[in-house]
Structure formats: structure tokens, C-alpha cells
Amino acid sequence: MAKDTLTPIASILSKSSADIIENWVSLQLANKNRSQAVSDSSLTTSSNEFFKLFQAAAKDGNIENLNTPEWSAVKLMLSDLSVSRARLGSSPSETASFVLSFKQPLFEQLNKDFGNDPSLAKMSWALSVLIDDLALVTTEAFQKTREDIIRRQQKDILEMSTPVIKMWEGIVAVPLIGTLDSARTQIVMENLLQKIVDIGAKIAILDITGVPTVDTQTAQHLIKTVSATRLMGAECIISGIRPQIAQTIVHLGIEIHDIVTRATMEDALREAMARVGWYSYKEADAKDEVR
Amino acid sequence: MDRIPILKLGDKLLVTIQVDFHDRVALALQEDLTEKILSAGAKGVLIDISALEMVDSFMGRVLGNIAKASRLLDCETVLVGMQPAIAITITELGIALQGIHTALNAEGGMALLERLIKAKSNRGRTANASKIAGRPPNLQRG
Structure with missing residues (x-):
């Protein structure tokens, strides 16, 4: 896919940033299935932070390859978020849906601005793949944290059960x-x-x-x-x-x-x-x- | 070839394994020790293996054989200073070190040897006293 097809995404992100964030946060807060472990304020903060990093990474229209250094900050932030949420006891799907829920406001904005543009489908697909991959990053980090916790507990039990x-x-x-x-x-x-x-x-x-x-x-x-x-x-x-x-x-x-x-x-x-x-x-x- | 020195301390022999205890050294020790027990008339052998860092089934068997041979020569064997890892290996290998006494360190080993030798001479004396009356016990050796 040519880069120029995807550059408009970056411009949307900067142009309508306030709208997108507002939509996204209200969408997440309205979600009935949201666990009480994450407070509203921390959700808003992490949403804002994620958006800022996402915007910065997507600035050059580079939204096809997550392995580029531009995306490492986003991935790091998501892993950290996932780790802290795993400790709080959130489920992995909750953490993943944090990223996945970003699709809706983004696509709405895209639809509004490029409703008749033939490249809309291409842009949507690229964004969809990107966000799915980011969601996978959170799931992976979640899993890893859980495994670490289990391994540490196993070791603790083993040590605890054999005192001399x-x-x-x-x-x-x-x-x-x-x-x-x-x-x-x-x-x-x-x-x-x-x-x-x-x-x-x-x-x-x-x-x-x-x-x-x-x-x-x-x-x-x-x-x-x-x-x-x-x-x-x-x-x-x-x-x-x-x-x-x-x-x-x-x-x-x-x-x-x-x-x-x-x-x-x-x-x-x-x-x-x-x-x-x-x-x-x-x-x-x-x-x-x-x- | 390396040979492990055998020191004589009264009626006991002291062996400290500080070199690489490989198969030929082990066999040589077995040979030297049995000869020395006889020539020195030793009643006890103390083998210090605190410097030994690995053991295989052959060495385990040689140590067992040393104990058995010494026993035949009326001499008790005490193995001291075994490292935890060696103790675990020997049990995992299933080597039964029968007839061999153990002690935590050389000091404990010496005390144990002393006790063993004393117990044996007491037992010998009472048995002899009942069997051959009138014969001085110190003439009965072995």
C-alpha cells in the first residue's frame, strides 16, 4: 500500500484529535461491562496518553509496520498498562478492549471526512490491522505478567514449604x-x-x-x-x-x-x-x- | 602418578583426599591403605573427603571396598566431611556404603573412631574373659 494513501490518517488524527478522544473516553466510560478495578480518571489519563503516542507514531503515515522504532513507545506504554492492569486483576479481554474500542471513534471520524473517498476502505483496513496488532501486544504482555506471577508464587511455595x-x-x-x-x-x-x-x-x-x-x-x-x-x-x-x-x-x-x-x-x-x-x-x- | 599420603596417628590412620580422586588414584589408595593397616597395626581409619567435589559410582564402590577390606583387618573406617552434593549423588546413584561410618568433620570422626575402638576392645575383653579364663586380655589381638 502506498504511503500517500495513508497520510490522510495522520492529518485526521491531528485535526480532529479532541473529538476522537472525547468520543473514545465517553464510549469506554459508558461500557457496562467495564470492571471497577480501573477508575474513570485513570482510564481518561491512559486514553489521552495512548492517543498522544499513537498520534506521534502515525505522524509519518507509517501505520503498516509495528516493528519500526516509531511504534516502540506505543508498545511499551501498552505493555506497562497491561502489566499494571493484570496486577489489579483485570481480565485480558478488558485490557485488549481498551485498544480495540479505539476503532469506533477513529472509523467514525474517518467516515465523516472521507465518506466518498475510494481510499476509505484501504485506510480502514490498514487501521484495523494496526489496532488489532496493538491489542495483541496488550494480551501478550498480560499473559507474560500472569506467568511471571505464577512462577514466582510457585517458587515461594516451594521455599516456604521446606524450611530447616x-x-x-x-x-x-x-x-x-x-x-x-x-x-x-x-x-x-x-x-x-x-x-x-x-x-x-x-x-x-x-x-x-x-x-x-x-x-x-x-x-x-x-x-x-x-x-x-x-x-x-x-x-x-x-x-x-x-x-x-x-x-x-x-x-x-x-x-x-x-x-x-x-x-x-x-x-x-x-x-x-x-x-x-x-x-x-x-x-x-x-x-x-x-x- | 599421584598417591594419596596416609598419616599414622597412634593406632589410627588419617587419609585426606585433596587431589583429583580419579580411578587409578582410588585403586592405589585402596591398595596402600590395606597394606598400611597391616604394617601399622591400625585400629581405625579416618578418610577426609571435604575437598572432594564430585563422585561417581566407581569411587563410591572403591570407598565401600576400602571399608570392607579394613573391616576384615579389624579396622573401622570413618568417612568425614562429605559435601551435601556428594551425599545426594551417592544416594541417587544407589550406592550402599555399608560398614562405613560417617561424621560431619574430622573432629567428630576422631571421637567416633575412639568410641568404636573402645567399644570393640571392651566387647572383646568380656567375651575373652568368659571363654578363656586366666589369659591376659592384651595378648588377644584381632
């Missing part, structure tokens, strides 16, 4: 919460072993109160963690085994006979402290007798 706590001198504990899959076992193992090295722990307590089910796979992961801990020169106690889980382990015939297990974290801690030498069962028994 120093319980006492030489004793660390890992309260496991949620299903134990291989990826999590790997992280638990790395964190736990690193902590053992860092504080020179002699005993590690693995508390599985928060693990909903234990199947052969999970048991395998637990056994792996225990043997890695042993290789480091520390001992491992598994605590928080609920009655159902004890039954399941027996039922499945999982052999964990050489692993020390305790019913509760309290028992495990007592055992650990006895092994490290902080607690003596004999002394406790003597106290009980006196009482």
Missing part, C-alpha cells in the same frame, strides 16, 4: 508440609544437608505431620533423605507419623526398620537431645519418682 529449623545446639528439624514429590525431596535434601554443614548438626528430625499420604514413592524419598543425612555424618529421626500412616507403611510392606521413628515432634526432640547429651532419661525418671 535449628531446634537446639546440634539439632535441626524439617517440618514437611504437603505432598513429597521428587522435586521437593531434592530441595528438602539440599537445604537440610547444607544446614547440617552450616551449624554442624548431629541430629536431623524429619517431621511428616503435614504430609497427607505416604505411599511407596514418598517412603522412598524419605529413605533417600535419611541415607543422605547419614552419609553426612548426622543421624535422622522421623517424627509425626500418624496412626493411619503407620498402618499404610506396614500394609505396603515398606522396610524402614533401621530408621528411628517417633510418634510426635516432642518425642523426637527428647530422643535427639538424649543422643546429643542434653537430656538424660535417667534424670527425668528420678524427677518423676520424687514427684
Whole structure:
């Protein structure tokens, strides 16, 4: 398409800018389906900003190729807008319709000025393609932001669910919460072993109160963690085994006979402290007798 | 070829792996160590692998074999200073380091060896006392 066919668009944009903007904003504000997340004033501001950038980019009649540097400012503005709206919780179609709704006032103005011009169809087509592409830019940015958020949350959950706590001198504990899959076992193992090295722990307590089910796979992961801990020169106690889980382990015939297990974290801690030498069962028994 | 030095400390041997622990070095160590245990009459071996940064199944097996051979010679083996990554690799490879004791660092390893040796000599003494009455326990070795 020749550039000169498209230059009138630029002149319309500058000539009737006030009309177009006014139309556009009122159109958007009148939209019943608009979410309440974006306020009227911010909508007006972003509409004005978009129009200004659009006008500047289309000044040279270059409206066919979005990859030219003139359009990068428009694309950047739209991505930013999309990102901020994604954070506010707008849907992607709402953000896209911000750009798409720009068609109507633009085409109306075009129709008014070039109603009988044979090049009207060509201009409309070029503009339509352009605005569609801009709408795609917003959708893409929206999607990307959402994916980033999801990825960050996944990482947060993973980190949050595998803390290694120093319980006492030489004793660390890992309260496991949620299903134990291989990826999590790997992280638990790395964190736990690193902590053992860092504080020179002699005993590690693995508390599985928060693990909903234990199947052969999970048991395998637990056994792996225990043997890695042993290789480091520390001992491992598994605590928080609920009655159902004890039954399941027996039922499945999982052999964990050489692993020390305790019913509760309290028992495990007592055992650990006895092994490290902080607690003596004999002394406790003597106290009980006196009482 | 590199050879790993074996230091004698009383009735214990100290091995620190600080060079690249490749297959031939590992085999040489196995050979040297068994000979040294016999010639020095050692009761315990402490192997420090804190400088070891990677391990494969062969090295794992050699370490296991060293422990087994030492056990045959009435000598306990303690592996100390294993890096977390190595511990994970060994468990993932499924190498069972049976008969090998571990400790977090050389200090803990020495204490563990001391305990193991003492426990063994006590056990030996009581067993001997009941079997061969009147014979001084220090004549019973091995």
C-alpha cells in the first residue's frame, strides 16, 4: 500500500484529535461491562496518553509496520498498562478492549471526512490491522505478567514449604508440609544437608505431620533423605507419623526398620537431645519418682 | 602418578583426599591403605573427603571396598566431611556404603573412631574373659 494513501490518517488524527478522544473516553466510560478495578480518571489519563503516542507514531503515515522504532513507545506504554492492569486483576479481554474500542471513534471520524473517498476502505483496513496488532501486544504482555506471577508464587511455595529449623545446639528439624514429590525431596535434601554443614548438626528430625499420604514413592524419598543425612555424618529421626500412616507403611510392606521413628515432634526432640547429651532419661525418671 | 599420603596417628590412620580422586588414584589408595593397616597395626581409619567435589559410582564402590577390606583387618573406617552434593549423588546413584561410618568433620570422626575402638576392645575383653579364663586380655589381638 502506498504511503500517500495513508497520510490522510495522520492529518485526521491531528485535526480532529479532541473529538476522537472525547468520543473514545465517553464510549469506554459508558461500557457496562467495564470492571471497577480501573477508575474513570485513570482510564481518561491512559486514553489521552495512548492517543498522544499513537498520534506521534502515525505522524509519518507509517501505520503498516509495528516493528519500526516509531511504534516502540506505543508498545511499551501498552505493555506497562497491561502489566499494571493484570496486577489489579483485570481480565485480558478488558485490557485488549481498551485498544480495540479505539476503532469506533477513529472509523467514525474517518467516515465523516472521507465518506466518498475510494481510499476509505484501504485506510480502514490498514487501521484495523494496526489496532488489532496493538491489542495483541496488550494480551501478550498480560499473559507474560500472569506467568511471571505464577512462577514466582510457585517458587515461594516451594521455599516456604521446606524450611530447616535449628531446634537446639546440634539439632535441626524439617517440618514437611504437603505432598513429597521428587522435586521437593531434592530441595528438602539440599537445604537440610547444607544446614547440617552450616551449624554442624548431629541430629536431623524429619517431621511428616503435614504430609497427607505416604505411599511407596514418598517412603522412598524419605529413605533417600535419611541415607543422605547419614552419609553426612548426622543421624535422622522421623517424627509425626500418624496412626493411619503407620498402618499404610506396614500394609505396603515398606522396610524402614533401621530408621528411628517417633510418634510426635516432642518425642523426637527428647530422643535427639538424649543422643546429643542434653537430656538424660535417667534424670527425668528420678524427677518423676520424687514427684 | 599421584598417591594419596596416609598419616599414622597412634593406632589410627588419617587419609585426606585433596587431589583429583580419579580411578587409578582410588585403586592405589585402596591398595596402600590395606597394606598400611597391616604394617601399622591400625585400629581405625579416618578418610577426609571435604575437598572432594564430585563422585561417581566407581569411587563410591572403591570407598565401600576400602571399608570392607579394613573391616576384615579389624579396622573401622570413618568417612568425614562429605559435601551435601556428594551425599545426594551417592544416594541417587544407589550406592550402599555399608560398614562405613560417617561424621560431619574430622573432629567428630576422631571421637567416633575412639568410641568404636573402645567399644570393640571392651566387647572383646568380656567375651575373652568368659571363654578363656586366666589369659591376659592384651595378648588377644584381632
